[in-house]
Amino acid sequence: MRVLVVLVTLACFASAQHQALIDYLERRLQTIEDRISLWHEQTARYASELRELKQQMVSQLESLDKEKEFLRVTLDGVGTRVDRVERELDYLETQNGAQPCVDVDDKLIEQQVTLVKEKQKAKYSKLSDCSDMISSIKAMKILKRVGGPKGMWTKDTGRGSGKVYIFNGTDEDTIHEFASVQDFARSQGMSLAKNLKLPSAWKGTGHVVFNNYAYYINQCRTISPVYGLTPETVMDLAVDEEGLWAIYATRQNERYISMAKMDANTLDIEQMWDSNCPRENAEAAFIICGTLYVVYNTKQPGRSRIQCVFDINDMVTNEEASLVYFPKRYGAHSSLKYNPQEQLLYAWDDGYQILYKLVMKKKLEI
Numbered sequence: 001m002r003v004l005v006v007l008v009t010l011a012c013f014a015s016a017q018h019q020a021l022i023d024y025l026e027r028r029l030q031t032i033e034d035r036i037s038l039w040h041e042q043t044a045r046y047a048s049e050l051r052e053l054k055q056q057m058v059s060q061l062e063s064l065d066k067e068k069e070f071l072r073v074t075l076d077g078v079g080t081r082v083d084r085v086e087r088e089l090d091y092l093e094t095q096n097g098a099q100p101c102v103d104v105d106d107k108l109i110e111q112q113v114t115l116v117k118e119k120q121k122a123k124y125s126k127l128s129d130c131s132d133m134i135s136s137i138k139a140m141k142i143l144k145r146v147g148g149p150k151g152m153w154t155k156d157t158g159r160g161s162g163k164v165y166i167f168n169g170t171d172e173d174t175i176h177e178f179a180s181v182q183d184f185a186r187s188q189g190m191s192l193a194k195n196l197k198l199p200s201a202w203k204g205t206g207h208v209v210f211n212n213y214a215y216y217i218n219q220c221r222t223i224s225p226v227y228g229l230t231p232e233t234v235m236d237l238a239v240d241e242e243g244l245w246a247i248y249a250t251r252q253n254e255r256y257i258s259m260a261k262m263d264a265n266t267l268d269i270e271q272m273w274d275s276n277c278p279r280e281n282a283e284a285a286f287i288i289c290g291t292l293y294v295v296y297n298t299k300q301p302g303r304s305r306i307q308c309v310f311d312i313n314d315m316v317t318n319e320e321a322s323l324v325y326f327p328k329r330y331g332a333h334s335s336l337k338y339n340p341q342e343q344l345l346y347a348w349d350d351g352y353q354i355l356y357k358l359v360m361k362k363k364l365e366i
Contacts, residue, residue, distance in 0.1 A: 130241035130289035132343075133316050134306065135361040140327040143185055143353045150205060150232065152335035153353050154346045155181065157239040158211035165209045166193065167216070170232040173201040175214060184353075204233035205335040205348065210244060210264060224254040227282040229297055230334055238287045241340045245287050249279050257285065259292050259310070275310035284336040286345065289363070291316050295326070295333060302328045315363040329354070 147168035156163050164184045166176040176193035178184040183192050200218050206226070207216040217235050225231045226249045236247040244264040249257055253274055260272040277285075277294040283304055285294040296307040306324040309316050326333075331350035338345055345356035 130340075131315075131363045132289050132360040133291055133363045134288065134293065134324055135359045136324060137326060138357040138359045140329075141355040141357075143181070143355060145352045146189055147351055149331070149350050150230075150334040151348045151351075152205040152207055152337065153348055154207075154209055154337040155339055155342070156209045156212060157337075157339050157341070159341060161212060163209075165214070166190070167202060167205065167207050170204050171201055173198045204235070205230065206233045206236035206247070208237045208239050208244070208337065210239050213264075215244065215264075224249045224251055224279070226257060226279065227284060228280045229283050229332055233335075236285060236335075238285075238338065239340065240287045240289060240338060242290055247285050247287070247292065255279060257282070257292070257294060257310075259287070259312075273310070273312055275308070277308035277310055284333045286336045286338040288338055288340070288360075291363075295336060297332055300328075302330060304329075304333060311363070326356070 147166065150170050152167040154165055155161070156165070162180045164178040164181055166178070166184075168176065175196040175198065176190045177196055178187065178193055187193065196214075198214070198216065202216040203219055204217055207214065209215070215237050217233075217237070223234055225234050226236050226247055227233055234248070238245045238247060242261065244262045246260045246262055246269075247257060248260070255278060256275060257277045257279055258272065258274050261270040262268065263270055275292055275294075277292065281296050283295045283297050285292060287293070290312045292310040293306050294308040294310075295304050297304055304326045329349050330352055333347050333349055335348045336345050337347075343358050343360060345358060347354040347356060
């Protein structure tokens with residue numbers, strides 16, 4: 001009797017476990033069915049959205065094709081009109097010969113030549129009361145050596161700026177800007193520089209930076225190289241107490257150096273002068289208080305001197321300035337830039353960046 005009860009109890013327990021398993025499986029199947037149903041709904045919705053997107057894209061492509069065809073027809077019409085105008089112009093030129101314009105050009109040239117001569121004869125009206133001239137070169141400081149044998153370096157010659165600019169080479173398009181002379185001196189090469197890319201490459205070494213603007217020579221085909229020993233420089237720009245100047249040599253007067261006062265804003269020529277300073281054997285030049293100083297190479301290696309001076313108001317003569325010698329250096333100057341705020345010359349000599357301290361005196365003391 002006891003065995004039978006045990007067997008019945010075990011059978012009931014097994015039946016309960018079996019029912020629980022069936023219930024669990026039914027719940028799992030129901031969950032799977034619900035997920036499959038949700039997936040079907042999402043798939044149907046995505047398919048519907050894709051069909052709508054496809055229809056929109058087809059519609060937009062059809063619209064673009066129509067616009068493309070319209071533009072093609074319009075351009076064909078414009079081309080036809082241009083061809084018609086060209087044919088009409090050709091016909092008019094065959095019926096009416098070109099009118100002579102030589103007389104007009106000659107008159108215009110005569111007026112320009114007359115204007116230039118009048119500007120050369122007129123006395124220059126100074127913008128400042130500067131009357132200094134060089135007495136001697138007090139000291140030379142070799143700051144460092146960076147870059148190639150020819151180049152130009154300068155501080156911004158306007159007031160209130162301490163930035164230094166390096167034009168390395170004679171045919172490049174990137175300027176190296178330093179925050180100060182001290183930053184340039186302690187920099188390893190150009191590591192502390194900010195690189196400024198110009199719209200076009202510069203030519204030669206005749207550039208200046210004035211009031212945060214870089215003035216550089218791009219190309220000049222109508223003038224000669226201004227210095228006999230620096231053939232890459234066809235024009236040399238300079239800044240002094242009066243403003244912006246151009247130092248150059250024309251083909252008509254190519255043996256000698258000329259100079260012109262320029263408007264720094266418009267680059268218009270205000271007045272021009274032909275000096276008696278020869279180009280031959282000239283290294284570089286600069287302007288102080290309206291006086292042109294031309295530096296020539298001597299027979300002694302590494303020695304240069306100011307050998308020719310031209311003052312726009314005839315207050316300085318060659319004899320008075322030709323005793324100024326530069327200290328002995330490595331090679332020849334490829335550029336000399338005067339800073340009127342400091343009365344310093346920034347020189348580039350065979351890759352060395354040099355500063356010259358000038359001693360000045362009054363022109364009227366002579």
